[in-house]
Amino acid sequence: MRLDVVTIFPDYLAPLDLSLIGKARRDGILDVRVHDLRDFAHDRHRSVDDSPFGGGAGMVMTPGPWAAALDHVVASGPTEDAVVPHLVVPGPGGVPFTQALARRLAAEPWLAFACGRYEGIDERVYEHAQERMPVTVVSLGDYVLNGGEVAVLAMVEAVGRLLPGVVGNAESLVEESHEGGLLEYPVYTRPARWEDGGILREVPPVLLSGDHAAIAAWRHEQRVARTAARRPDLLPASATTGALEDLDVR
Numbered sequence: 093m094r095l096d097v098v099t100i101f102p103d104y105l106a107p108l109d110l111s112l113i114g115k116a117r118r119d120g121i122l123d124v125r126v127h128d129l130r131d132f133a134h135d136r137h138r139s140v141d142d143s144p145f146g147g148g149a150g151m152v153m154t155p156g157p158w159a160a161a162l163d164h165v166v167a168s169g170p171t172e173d174a175v176v177p178h179l180v181v182p183g184p185g186g187v188p189f190t191q192a193l194a195r196r197l198a199a200e201p202w203l204a205f206a207c208g209r210y211e212g213i214d215e216r217v218y219e220h221a222q223e224r225m226p227v228t229v230v231s232l233g234d235y236v237l238n239g240g241e242v243a244v245l246a247m248v249e250a251v252g253r254l255l256p257g258v259v260g261n262a263e264s265l266v267e268e269s270h271e272g273g274l275l276e277y278p279v280y281t282r283p284a285r286w287e288d289g290g291i292l293r294e295v296p297p298v299l300l301s302g303d304h305a306a307i308a309a310w311r312h313e314q315r316v317a318r319t320a321a322r323r324p325d326l327l328p329a330s331a332t333t334g335a336l337e338d339l340d341v342r
């Protein structure tokens with residue numbers, strides 16, 4: 093998979109050299125290219141922002157450098173199996189980033205990310221981009237970050253680990269939180285009896301029983317209980333309200 097990132101802070105993307113994503117790059121699974129937006133500015137000061145028309149706080153990213161940078165990314169293709177990238181613009185006003193969206197993005201051969209800063213990017217940049225490639229504005233959640241860079245790190249990690257060969261144990265991809273619609277069950281390892289400064293903390297006995305059906309049932313109960321406590325929005329309404337659907341009333 094080819095990934096291009098346009099940013100005014102290329103150093104922010106340095107973690108993409110580390111861990112599983114760094115390994116995937118060295119293994120040739122990911123081809124990541126980071127571009128400095130200021131390289132596409134036209135003036136001596138390499139400026140990329142200006143004050144907003146209509147007034148208001150902060151600065152807005154100017155369209156010229158963005159159009160030049162995105163045109164440069166498009167012109168650097170086509171890749172083996174895509175003529176243009178799917179452009180992802182991180183921003184709190186986007187569609188929610190979910191495991192389902194991560195899976196859809198993981199099926200794309202080429203993604204580009206446009207990292208905004210300040211109060212946002214001039215709206216005409218979206219028009220320019222949409223006439224050349226698919227564009228999706230994506231939000232990590234209902235809070236505000238200073239720019240798209242940290243969001244790109246999160247999205248690239250979530251997408252990259254779904255690519256074949258990135259996560260060694262493919263099984264560890266299926267039992268996780270959000271795959272299957274429930275949060276993950278609690279996990280334990282040795283010692284089975286842990287002396288924690290005068291308090292004995294033990295592993296739930298069922299996990300030591302060797303009874304695989306009982307273990308599976310316990311883990312499922314834990315997933316449902318944990319999801320009800322922390323993320324009731326993920327459960328069908330019937331699971332939390334004891335709604336009529338459960339009573340088989342006809």
Ligand code: 6GU
Nearest residue numbers: 182183232235237239243
């Ligand atoms: Cl994707 N970007 C920014 N700048 N802020 C955010 C976000 C993204 N998701 C939540 N807040």
